[in-house]
Amino acid sequence: MSRAEVAVAAPARAPRRRSGQWAAWGFLVPVVIYLIAFYAYPLYRNLDLSLHKYTVRSFVQGGAPFSGLDNYRAVIDNPTFWPALMHTIVFTGVSLIFQFSIGMALAVFFAQNFKLSATLRALFLVPWLLPLIVSSSTWSWMMNSDSGVINSLLRAVGVDPVNWLTSPSWALTSVIIANVWIGIPFNLVVLYSGLQAIPSDIYEAAALDGATSWQRFWRVTFPLLRPVSAITLLLGLVYTLKVFDIIWIMTKGGPTDSSTTFATWSYKLSFGNLLPQFGPGAAVGNLLIVMALIFGLLYIRTQRRAMS
Amino acid sequence: MTLSRRVWGAVAALSLVAGVTACSNDSSSDSASGSSGGGTYNIWDPYPQFDDSSDWVKLLQKCGTDAGATVKRTGYDTTDLTNKALLAAQQGNSPDVLIIDNPVVSTLAEAGVLTTTDDTKIDTSAVEPNLLAAGQLDGKTYGIPIGANTLALYYNKKVLDAAKVDPATVKDWTTLTAALQKVKAAGKKGITFSAIGTEEGSFQFLPWFWGSGANLTQLDSAQAVASLTLWTDWLKKGYAPNSVLNNTQTTSWQEFASGNFAFSENGTWQLANAKKTGFEYGIIPIPSQAGGTAPAPTGGEFVTAPVQKDTGRYATSEKIIQCLTSEENALTTDTTLSYVAATKAVQEKQVAANPELKVWVEAVGAAKGRTSDNLGTKYPKISEQMWTAFQAALSGSKSPQDALTAAQSAAAAATK
Numbered sequence: 001m002s003r004a005e006v007a008v009a010a011p012a013r014a015p016r017r018r019s020g021q022w023a024a025w026g027f028l029v030p031v032v033i034y035l036i037a038f039y040a041y042p043l044y045r046n047l048d049l050s051l052h053k054y055t056v057r058s059f060v061q062g063g064a065p066f067s068g069l070d071n072y073r074a075v076i077d078n079p080t081f082w083p084a085l086m087h088t089i090v091f092t093g094v095s096l097i098f099q100f101s102i103g104m105a106l107a108v109f110f111a112q113n114f115k116l117s118a119t120l121r122a123l124f125l126v127p128w129l130l131p132l133i134v135s136s137s138t139w140s141w142m143m144n145s146d147s148g149v150i151n152s153l154l155r156a157v158g159v160d161p162v163n164w165l166t167s168p169s170w171a172l173t174s175v176i177i178a179n180v181w182i183g184i185p186f187n188l189v190v191l192y193s194g195l196q197a198i199p200s201d202i203y204e205a206a207a208l209d210g211a212t213s214w215q216r217f218w219r220v221t222f223p224l225l226r227p228v229s230a231i232t233l234l235l236g237l238v239y240t241l242k243v244f245d246i247i248w249i250m251t252k253g254g255p256t257d258s259s260t261t262f263a264t265w266s267y268k269l270s271f272g273n274l275l276p277q278f279g280p281g282a283a284v285g286n287l288l289i290v291m292a293l294i295f296g297l298l299y300i301r302t303q304r305r306a307m308s
Numbered sequence: 309m310t311l312s313r314r315v316w317g318a319v320a321a322l323s324l325v326a327g328v329t330a331c332s333n334d335s336s337s338d339s340a341s342g343s344s345g346g347g348t349y350n351i352w353d354p355y356p357q358f359d360d361s362s363d364w365v366k367l368l369q370k371c372g373t374d375a376g377a378t379v380k381r382t383g384y385d386t387t388d389l390t391n392k393a394l395l396a397a398q399q400g401n402s403p404d405v406l407i408i409d410n411p412v413v414s415t416l417a418e419a420g421v422l423t424t425t426d427d428t429k430i431d432t433s434a435v436e437p438n439l440l441a442a443g444q445l446d447g448k449t450y451g452i453p454i455g456a457n458t459l460a461l462y463y464n465k466k467v468l469d470a471a472k473v474d475p476a477t478v479k480d481w482t483t484l485t486a487a488l489q490k491v492k493a494a495g496k497k498g499i500t501f502s503a504i505g506t507e508e509g510s511f512q513f514l515p516w517f518w519g520s521g522a523n524l525t526q527l528d529s530a531q532a533v534a535s536l537t538l539w540t541d542w543l544k545k546g547y548a549p550n551s552v553l554n555n556t557q558t559t560s561w562q563e564f565a566s567g568n569f570a571f572s573e574n575g576t577w578q579l580a581n582a583k584k585t586g587f588e589y590g591i592i593p594i595p596s597q598a599g600g601t602a603p604a605p606t607g608g609e610f611v612t613a614p615v616q617k618d619t620g621r622y623a624t625s626e627k628i629i630q631c632l633t634s635e636e637n638a639l640t641t642d643t644t645l646s647y648v649a650a651t652k653a654v655q656e657k658q659v660a661a662n663p664e665l666k667v668w669v670e671a672v673g674a675a676k677g678r679t680s681d682n683l684g685t686k687y688p689k690i691s692e693q694m695w696t697a698f699q700a701a702l703s704g705s706k707s708p709q710d711a712l713t714a715a716q717s718a719a720a721a722a723t724k
Contacts, residue, residue, distance in 0.1 A: 055418075055419075056394060056415055056416075056418055056419035056685070057418055057419045057420055059394060059398060059419065060394060060397040060398050060419045060420060060421055061419070061420055062398075079718075140554070144551050144554070145549065145550040145551045145553075145554075146549040146550060146551045146563075147551070147563070147566075163550050163553075163703075165553075165554045166550050166551065166553035166554050166702075166703055167703060167704075168703050168704075168705045251554065252504060252505050252506060252554075253505070254504075254505035254553070254699050254703075255505065255553055255699040255700065255702070255703035255705070256505070256696050256699045256700040256703065256705060256706075257696075258703075258705075271391060272506065273507070273688050273689075273691075273692055274390065274411050274412055274415055274507060274687070274688035274691070275415050275685055275688035275689060276390070276391065276394070
């Protein structure tokens, strides 16, 4: 029923409106239960874990003392913290820049619909179709210092081989390369569908006005793609911040933390040792959530401003 | 309304991130059933490779039937089992019998998850003391080893012959390094091992660490530095490949199986694969710095009985455990798992049946539990610093001395 109708009818039909409300709540309940059970409660537990001093004993027997922000302080004082933060930012930033720009270039390229473009586009989706464990293991194998195919190629063209995964100065670059490769299809698909939505008469008008193809891209395509670009980047950011499997399979965050990000560090603290440290692990996880949340809110804010 | 819905949406989307750490209470619920039901006894083991038709599972069923109980067995991945066991204990539905990797026993004991062998009246007198020590904390024993494995050096006979190296001359570090040098001069690769930044890497480093006379309570001793320098120099001189930094024991074995390497530091469990490599191989114990067999860490699982609310269940659990570790059954089990038995009597039977195992029995005899010396739950913290140190030294970001000094101060702070 429309809002006006309700407003007019409200005084006379109050009881019926109430029953309608009950029904509305009834429909909401499954969603609310789902949200609470699978989102709110785990978040609350994670927060709870990060605010108590858990040992394996108190994890099992209960009675972990409340320790305020001690876990956060311990995490920030940990020598791994600043390198891990830097790696998280570099990993996310560089991955996004390359994924997005390569994805955009390919999307524009494929938007021209030449022969075979559908087949080629399908090929670009391969990284997306492979399970992460398969692609990461393959990258790890290709980047092997001694028997990897990349170093064989380098040797063949007379360049010194690189210790891709085992050198502290290359490990982060290597996982970024793998992550960019894996992230391109997502950017390509979303941006390509965004391009389809731009009406072709705008391009025709621009062409009539004498715009070069370069101008057409920067003056027409890019501005009209802005909403799609924003959501692509935001989703990409959230996906990239939490990337764990690629790094863990390829380098385990090593050698000595040189490719550790918050995601792998959090896992390492909670599960990567014989003696789990749930408190600090949860604290790092929460910092990661906060980082993603900040960008999420920024996105919502800019979107609202754009709409109003 | 619109705003709040959006915020909810954002929260929902972003909490995907929480998946990394969100500690789920629900994950163990499938194992909840049965632990208090009638005659059903739950057994968890880290051998998911065995299905219901395997000898191992049949033995479990038989031991259950003999004890007058029905056995419900679940096999978990070994890395998964520690957390599964902790969560189950938190929820009060631990299995009746838990078979778990030996360095984890002290962690679970510390958490109060395991009963002592005094509580359950399990007889451990026949077990070799150096193997039992991994399950002992503050004078109490928390389980009984089902068998043991450890590390030794596999060698490729053809590669050594080509380099004119007699494996019998490899008695200490100097002769080993000399052998590697000859192998490299002959155009082949020296040695491969696993120096990955996880517990697996520490496991592989310990024979050299202990073989220098170093002690885990002092990571930066001169002996410890000597052991790390040995590894680092092998890498620098090209006797060992750079890929060891990223090698698991499986990938290191694959390198050896390619036939280009003279030596591989690997475990008992590779024996079956060694026969498939297609080249002649041999096994020598890992030498210590001054000569003689270095103490390698013990691998292998302990059979434990987690704490139950209903203490009446222990009697049956005890029968099942005694059955699993009895002489006759241990022989079958350890043969299936490619382990060395934990008791002298069964070890003798194994060697009688397969003389190839002699070197492994000797290596297990010299081996040492990682959590022994009453290190207990301090071991995981020390181990983490140790693998950080050898990763730093091998990757060239720190000298062995600097890496170990940093490791010692971090380990001392963590175990205070």
